[in-house]
Amino acid sequence: MIEITGELSGKGLRLGIVVSRFNAIFTEQLLRGALDAATRHGIAEADIAVVRVPGANEIPLAVSALLRSGRPCDAVVALGAVIDGATDHAMLINTAVSRALSQIALDAGIPVLNGIVCAHTLDQAIERSGSKAGNKGFDTVCAAIETANVLRRLACEVRP
Numbered sequence: 001m002i003e004i005t006g007e008l009s010g011k012g013l014r015l016g017i018v019v020s021r022f023n024a025i026f027t028e029q030l031l032r033g034a035l036d037a038a039t040r041h042g043i044a045e046a047d048i049a050v051v052r053v054p055g056a057n058e059i060p061l062a063v064s065a066l067l068r069s070g071r072p073c074d075a076v077v078a079l080g081a082v083i084d085g086a087t088d089h090a091m092l093i094n095t096a097v098s099r100a101l102s103q104i105a106l107d108a109g110i111p112v113l114n115g116i117v118c119a120h121t122l123d124q125a126i127e128r129s130g131s132k133a134g135n136k137g138f139d140t141v142c143a144a145i146e147t148a149n150v151l152r153r154l155a156c157e158v159r160p
Contacts, residue, residue: 008146010042010145013149016071017038023082032135032137033135033141034079060101063104067110075145078101081129083119083125101113115137117136
């Protein structure tokens with residue numbers, strides 16, 4: 001049996017972070033958590049690109065543009081905060097963005113992780129942006145590092 005796992009070391013990895021400005025009270029906390037995770041796990045500050053967009057709906061296009069820009073990225077993390085309102089708008093945004101990010105990752109062959117907080121209430125958004133439930137930005141960067149390392153190992157696997 002062969003088991004391939006990724007380690008939680010960002011040394012030598014290049015990270016893109018696309019963050020929305022909408023609901024900045026939450027997204028800035030998510031970004032702080034993401035940057036903390038990146039540097040804590042060994043990603044050099046010079047190897048982190050932060051791209052800011054107006055809202056969550058603009059994140060997939062910016063992720064795609066970042067990957068085409070020529071700036072190398074081993075993983076990209078999308079950060080935003082979408083909170084339910086009186087209409088289905090939040091659900092529509094969350095579904096469209098999630099699908100788009102998944103497709104971009106498959107097309108690019110690199111991890112594109114969704115760190116967008118999808119909350120029913122303000123309290124839930126607070127909890128997921130650095131309060132009781134942790135910081136989704138931090139957690140998403142950790143998952144991105146591990147996944148990038150898994151893909152690196154898979155690329156090095158020699159098949160008989």
